[in-house]
Amino acid sequence: MNDDVTAHETAQENTERLGELFEMLREVREKGLIYWEPNTSRGADNLREMLAGIDRFMVAAVHDVPEAIEKTTELLRDARDKGLIYWEPNTDRGAERKADMVARIDALIDPAPAPGPRM
Numbered sequence: 655m656n657d658d659v660t661a662h663e664t665a666q667e668n669t670e671r672l673g674e675l676f677e678m679l680r681e682v683r684e685k686g687l688i689y690w691e692p693n694t695s696r697g698a699d700n701l702r703e704m705l706a707g708i709d710r711f712m713v714a715a716v717h718d719v720p721e722a723i724e725k726t727t728e729l730l731r732d733a734r735d736k737g738l739i740y741w742e743p744n745t746d747r748g749a750e751r752k753a754d755m756v757a758r759i760d761a762l763i764d765p766a767p768a769p770g771p772r773m
Contacts, residue, residue, distance in 0.1 A: 668723060676726060678762055679726055704732070
């Protein structure tokens with residue numbers, strides 16, 4: 655009986671975590687994702703590919719919650735490390751909001767911050 659309770663609690667925690675990750679992925683997709691070289695054809699293609707990958711994943715049925723958590727974490731990490739630029743990055747407010755978004759992503763997916771500069 656105790657194992658059933660523990661398994662149920664773990665499943666519930668995983669479902670809640672997946673919900674948090676999905677919310678952050680949606681926010682990143684809608685507000686903060688601009689490709690790192692948006693003024694080139696390659697940059698535009700890569701941005702479309704990243705957005706399409708996020709969209710495909712978010713509309714797919716989730717059958718395996720731990721696998722979905724892993725994939726969502728991977729997509730957030732990829733967006734953070736490769737494509738996350740706040741929509742007004744050339745202002746102090748934009749830089750602060752970008753730093754806030756990166757910190758929130760880090761808090762969800764990584765115990766330690768990602769390497770390299772992000773400003």
